[in-house]
Ligand SMILES: Nc1ncnc2c1ncn2[C@@H]1O[C@H](COP(=O)(O)OP(=O)(O)OP(=O)(O)O)[C@@H](O)[C@H]1O
């Protein structure tokens with residue numbers, strides 16, 4: 001065996017330690033060599049000389065990884081027995097990592113099997129370092145996937161509980177951040193206090209406002225929406241507070257939104273665009289419930305739950321003298337911040353499926369492109385991109401061509417791939433490294449190196465758990 005660097009050696013020992021590996025090969029020399037190599041690095045190794053013996057062992061003891069030959073009789077070279085064995089293993093253990101040991105002359109068969117879900121292949125005669133790296137990566141990946149599944153299971157349970165208790169509508173909240181936000185929103189919904197929702201364009205502020213209204217004690221009562229950015233000052237005040245006939249040329253007697261929403265909810269969108277005079281009037285009605293229609297001296301009363309939304313940075317506007325501090329504190333009793341979509345990777349594909357026309361699906365490379373895009377226009381941009389793609393697609397499978405997203409070239413070494421992208425790619429490829437590499441446009445070796453660099457490791461080894469990276 002080639003000498004290995006100390007650190008690498010320790011890491012290998014750590015990730016192979018106690019893991020059980022089954023070697024199925026008719027050659028005793030091969031079994032012995034692998035047993036020595038792998039047990040030297042802490043693995044428990046068992047060997048079987050035929051597919052039948054291997055399957056027996058697999059049924060009787062826990063196995064974390066299988067290394068299997070492709071031919072089990074001296075005269076056989078077709079690889080058929082190996083193919084059958086692999087399919088047999090897969091049918092019983094869909095997730096078990098399987099490494100195919102194959103003569104370089106039969107690489108094509110191995111590559112085909114890797115496409116069909118074999119975890120990886122190693123050419124015979126093998127290089128010890130290469131083999132160990134492959135084994136370790138697959139075991140680590142397997143552990144990370146198991147943990148991921150557990151995390152997803154727990155999250156799905158939490159989501160179901162939330163959905164059972166509250167009215168979530170079609171809202172997608174798969175990501176940790178969105179789930180936490182939604183949980184807070186439904187908790188504060190029944191209270192009568194004002195809510196201020198902030199966040200970038202198209203991130204889902206109005207969706208959160210709707211969620212609060214639907215779970216409030218005044219659901220079923222009037223729910224009105226006013227876009228404060230859409231009208232000039234005077235018309236805006238008329239819109240909010242109403243007019244008396246003759247208030248200005250052509251004005252008719254008309255109730256404003258505060259009157260119409262009495263007993264219900266008023267959603268004030270684009271709050272940052274309200275003039276200082278409008279802000280003063282808004283503050284008064286929030287504090288006292290009192291207001292007058294434009295052109296009238298008669299004071300009216302209203303009781304309205306106000307939800308306001310803004311993409312402006314109100315504290316900065318306060319410093320610049322463009323927003324009243326007292327109004328800000330009045331409104332932000334509860335402040336909910338909707339994070340940008342790019343920071344909510346787990347929401348991207350579920351949202352995309354929601355926006356797909358019925359019957360349409362995403363090709364794997366299209367899903368990858370969605371995950372890699374920066375989404376400056378957030379959920380609205382995603383919605384537009386997916387809906388347009390459905391119109392453009394010649395059949396029901398959406399590819400990168402129809403998405404039309406700017407292509408960010410991946411360098412040959414994958415140096416710009418972050419951990420989340422990589423984990424998603426591996427997840428979408430069902431942990432099949434070769435498939436993930438192909439989807440990412442990398443060689444297998446480059447993907448392995450990148451995984452190594454990002455330290456895709458067992459949480460017990462790394463100290464900081466993988467949970468947060470998901
Ligand atoms: N979590 C979500 N689940 C499902 N659909 C969503 C979600 N978030 C946003 N959307 C959809 O994305 C689009 C934009 O959302 P919304 O209008 O709430 O964003 P916004 O933050 O109010 O945008 P703007 O800043 O432009 O006012 C809408 O079509 C909405 O239905």
Ligand SMILES: [Mg+2]
Nearest residue numbers: 205206269309
């Ligand atoms: Mg909006």
